[in-house]
Amino acid sequence: MKHCLVVDDSSVIRKVARRILEGYSFKISEAENGQSALALCKQAMPDGILLDWNMPVMDGYEFLSELRSLPGGDTPKVVFCTTENDVSFITRAMRAGADEYVMKPFDKEIIGSKFAEVGLI
Amino acid sequence: MTPTEFAFLARFLKERSGIVIGEDKRYLVESRLGPIARKAGFASLSELTQRLMRGGDTALAQSVIEAMTTNETFFFRDGAPFTQFSDVLLPEFAKTRAAQKRVRIWCAACSTGQEPYSLAMLLDEKAAQFPGWRFEIVATDLASEVVDRARTGLFSQFEVQRGLPIKLLLKHFTQEGDRWRIAAKLRERVQFRTLNLLRDFSPLGQFDVVFCRNVLIYFDEPTKADILGRIGKQLAPDGALLLGSAETVLGLNAAFRPHPSHRGLFVPAAAGAAPSAFRLASAVR
Numbered sequence: 505m506k507h508c509l510v511v512d513d514s515s516v517i518r519k520v521a522r523r524i525l526e527g528y529s530f531k532i533s534e535a536e537n538g539q540s541a542l543a544l545c546k547q548a549m550p551d552g553i554l555l556d557w558n559m560p561v562m563d564g565y566e567f568l569s570e571l572r573s574l575p576g577g578d579t580p581k582v583v584f585c586t587t588e589n590d591v592s593f594i595t596r597a598m599r600a601g602a603d604e605y606v607m608k609p610f611d612k613e614i615i616g617s618k619f620a621e622v623g624l625i
Numbered sequence: 626m627t628p629t630e631f632a633f634l635a636r637f638l639k640e641r642s643g644i645v646i647g648e649d650k651r652y653l654v655e656s657r658l659g660p661i662a663r664k665a666g667f668a669s670l671s672e673l674t675q676r677l678m679r680g681g682d683t684a685l686a687q688s689v690i691e692a693m694t695t696n697e698t699f700f701f702r703d704g705a706p707f708t709q710f711s712d713v714l715l716p717e718f719a720k721t722r723a724a725q726k727r728v729r730i731w732c733a734a735c736s737t738g739q740e741p742y743s744l745a746m747l748l749d750e751k752a753a754q755f756p757g758w759r760f761e762i763v764a765t766d767l768a769s770e771v772v773d774r775a776r777t778g779l780f781s782q783f784e785v786q787r788g789l790p791i792k793l794l795l796k797h798f799t800q801e802g803d804r805w806r807i808a809a810k811l812r813e814r815v816q817f818r819t820l821n822l823l824r825d826f827s828p829l830g831q832f833d834v835v836f837c838r839n840v841l842i843y844f845d846e847p848t849k850a851d852i853l854g855r856i857g858k859q860l861a862p863d864g865a866l867l868l869g870s871a872e873t874v875l876g877l878n879a880a881f882r883p884h885p886s887h888r889g890l891f892v893p894a895a896a897g898a899a900p901s902a903f904r905l906a907s908a909v910r
């Protein structure tokens with residue numbers, strides 16, 4: 505079973521994302537900001553990360569840069585999932601090492617399509 | 626709606642579009658035509674149907690037909706047909722069409738354009754391998770509303786997130802408010818027009834590849850067989866037909882047979898008689 509980490513400061517979004525991804529047979533763990541997500545990744549690298557941008561403590565962009573410099577940190581497929589829908593944000597995220605990008609609001613089809621795109625479904 | 630009115634609507638749709646609506650789809654007729662009736666100022670669906678029965682209102686007839694089409698589509702739908710196009714068909718054509726350097730593709734039910742634009746993006750990726758070639762994409766659909774939309778090349782945020790890799794979005798689209806428009810260069814590659822598959826489409830000429838995906842499912846068997854037969858006549862002897870993932874030619878039309886090694890890909894049955902370049906190549910593979 506593939507493991508996906510859902511990182512979002514909104515518990516509602518985490519819950520929705522968890523339900524969708526569990527539907528695609530992922531094992532899910534959750535983190536509410538970049539810092540706790542990073543701690544989880546240091547313990548065990550997930551296969552995929554669904555990542556919000558705007559979060560307190562450490563935002564998604566910072567988290568991604570930190571993650572990619574960790575040993576083994578280039579293996580998880582990172583799918584940004586954010587209301588930052590401007591093309592400049594998307595470009596920045598991709599340069600920082602994101603694999604895919606979901607513009608909120610999302611639904612099951614979109615999440616499925618993006619996780620298939622990065623080879624996790 | 627009385628049973629007579631429903632029967633009339635069902636027959637009307639079948640005759641005009643091929644779409645078969647069973648008694649079990651009554652809810653669908655009501656939910657899709659209700660808004661049309663209101664918009665056109667009819668008090669009820671019955672009234673609208675009565676008007677259709679009297680005939681003569683072509684605009685109303687057209688909007689009823691269009692409302693009953695299902696236009697669901699997305700970029701690179703099902704993946705496989707597009708990989709087969711670029712990994713199986715294009716390498717074949719690189720050899721067999723080397724002299725004329727011309728390949729004609731037809732999307733026979735293009736809806737809002739995701740299918741032909743997916744092909745246009747694929748061809749753009751391969752452009753370096755085909756210098757001086759002309760790839761013509763003709764995209765048609767019964768419903769003028771979706772064809773008009775397709776032509777604008779403008780997609781909602783929802784649409785560009787279904788099947789389209791983010792890298793291709795960044796590469797080929799520009800943001801316009803909360804929508805995304807595909808590059809003019811790709812729009813120019815596709816010729817859009819309205820066309821009813823029930824009518825004669827021989828004026829479109831001969832094609833090397835036909836995508837006829839997720840439309841035959843709405844028709845009855847004789848209609849499917851008739852359309853497949855006529856598509857067969859428009860297809861080059863070494864061309865290929867791509868159907869939807871749940872569709873087949875088996876038992877419908879002798880003009881085609883499934884490709885021996887690629888599911889969903891169909892080749893003219895006559896190609897079995899003479900060893901075409903296509904068959905030889907797939908035998909080698």
Ligand SMILES: C[S@@+](CC[C@H](N)C(=O)[O-])C[C@H]1O[C@@H](n2cnc3c(N)ncnc32)[C@H](O)[C@@H]1O
Nearest residue numbers: 642694696698734736767768821822838839840
């Ligand atoms: C579900 S869409 C398929 C779109 C695309 N080929 C795909 O696979 O994603 C079916 C389309 O067939 C069109 N259609 C239905 N009856 C038709 C007919 N008689 N002639 C041409 N197009 C038709 C509808 O308007 C609709 O856009």
